[in-house]
Amino acid sequence: MKRFKDVLVCILLLVATGCASIMCSDSKTVSIGSYPADANFTILSPEGKVIYKGTTPTIVTLKQGRGYFQAGDYRIAFHKDGYEGVYTMPIKSKMEVGWYLGGNAIFGGLIGWFIIDPLTGAMYTMEDVYVTLPPDPYYNPKL
Numbered sequence: 001m002k003r004f005k006d007v008l009v010c011i012l013l014l015v016a017t018g019c020a021s022i023m024c025s026d027s028k029t030v031s032i033g034s035y036p037a038d039a040n041f042t043i044l045s046p047e048g049k050v051i052y053k054g055t056t057p058t059i060v061t062l063k064q065g066r067g068y069f070q071a072g073d074y075r076i077a078f079h080k081d082g083y084e085g086v087y088t089m090p091i092k093s094k095m096e097v098g099w100y101l102g103g104n105a106i107f108g109g110l111i112g113w114f115i116i117d118p119l120t121g122a123m124y125t126m127e128d129v130y131v132t133l134p135p136d137p138y139y140n141p142k143l
Helices: 002-015 019-023 097-120
Strands: 027-035 040-044 050-055 058-063 065-067 074-079 086-091 129-132
Touching: 050 058, 086 129
Parallel strands: 027 129
Antiparallel strands: 027 058, 040 050, 040 074, 074 086
């Protein structure tokens, strides 16, 4: 009887979680790099709130979701003296197809697809950021 209860608890734990939540995290470690190195950067939330400031190269941990079925998208702005203005680009979350769709088909089921993974943001992933900054042809460090 005790063995039956242990097996039942294990099955309930598997059913009560989403597969992406089991295999992935709600946050992602993103590598930020640039050429040339030592560029200043700022990461902003969609609302314009500063999330992180630093210099390249570095590693930043970002939330992959912002709420129920909302990806954790960000904007990053780079600046370095001698290079053209402020270079901005998006950091977009995209669906983790393998673990979210495939894994939930096997383990998490409907609870994983429609509740756990969308709430935690584990259904998303992000890619590393690397940018080559364009030189400023009018830059004169002697001025």
